[in-house]
Amino acid sequence: MDRDDTKARIDTLIEPFNKKGVGIGEDTTFAGDLEWDSLTVMDFVAAIEDEFDIIISMNQQAEIETYGQLIDAVTKLRGA
Amino acid sequence: MSESAATPDRPQPMADAGHNSQDLFSKFDPLIKQRKDLLDSGLEDPFGLVMERVLSPVTAVCNGRETILLGTYNYMGMTFDPEVIEAGKNALDDFGSGTTGSRVLNGTYVGHKEVEKALCEFYAMDHAMVFSTGYQANLGIISTIAGKGDYIVLDIDSHASIWDGCALGNAEVVPFKHNDLDAMEKRLRRIPEGAGKLVVLEGVYSMLGDIAPLKEMIAVAKKYDAMVLVDEAHSMGFIGPNGRGVAEEQGVLDDVDFVIGTFSKSVGTVGGFCVSNHPKFEIMRLVCRPYVFTASLPPSVVATAATSIRKLMDAGDKRTHLWENSKRLHAGLKGLGFQLGTDEPQSAIIAVIMPDLERGAAMWEALLKEGLYVNLARPPATPANMTLLRCSLCAEHSEEQVGQILTMFEAAGKAVEII
């Protein structure tokens, strides 16, 4: 699946969750830069799962630290 | 009793304490500071209460004051039941103070078999396995039955022991929004074909005291061929026609593959269990590490548990009185203008929502000074980061005591300017 398409759609999805208006790039981290708590993470993951009709288990989420890694992981899951 | 800890049930990312520190405790500095600030403000330590004397299931002397207990899980008031105490004393005399061994080696006495038999009869199920705590029951069963490549689908507000059972095992862990049937179904639908599935639910969720729509959720789980585990820790003894819990109340106990429970609440002692009709269930005794690699419960504990469980089978009057207490307290608090966790009383837990941690802690302290103990639950251990004063009722609270409790809430609530 197309990484650019995935990124564009996630760019839109993340907006309402980025309450602090942090500038988001490939290296932005969820825990450090965005300071999300686990409930926000759950809601955001659910939004992505619904958008792409995929499942991202907590085990997979543990490997994802940056925005770029998220886009890679979702791109891969969409192809699976 | 995870609400008494300052850690959430769900696993959380740890704060980064910096890389040049050699002290492994540095990572706790933010929490140490938060706690110090709270105590420096002059507040009594909400997590350092000591009961000097216990007068009954519902009253104790705490910090020199006689206090009504409204924050224990002694729902059925079994802790001072004369027959229960007698059974424990006899077992101490006859079998000694402890087994000093694992259930699978030298730690199974007749008392352990007897309490498992009592559980089979209580739940009308084929198999019962007793663990040293309910925490270990969840830890052991969940981590053992869901293996690599399997999926665990669980409510995000699950108890810490459920999360830790997930963490101990190798299955893929997929949480869904609290009590959200649709969110649960979507996740089950997306699980790859052929993977084993375990859905983990609770009957009563202990933070807000709300119950799960088990009937609907279990039907969906079965539609996707998942096995279902229900933790009925907070419902045993008084919810359902025979006190078997929320699944029984909603008529779906037959569709539950594993019920997890504890002796530390309605049963009034300590210990945990899993009951099941699975034909191969007994193999768990050999493969479940939190069952095998720990000492079994002392003979006096299993004797008190067995006696208590048998008495809970026909405790209809107590059950009725506990429900009346819950309804009365719920209506009274609502009438005083407090914001509650549920619109209607759904269990014996009534959660009073505080506007913030400061006023919650102040209210907690004011109540304690009035002579009432409730549980203070605060972020991050609470859903939606709420601060809660959690009240749990006992069948031994008298109608008069419920009245006193309401008077104390009114006085404290006005003093702290919450109502």
Ligand SMILES: Cc1ncc(COP(=O)(O)O)c(C=O)c1O
């Ligand atoms: C839902 C739930 N499951 C399991 C447990 C653990 O029970 P125990 O106290 O026997 O370890 C508790 C109690 O804290 C609980 O609330």
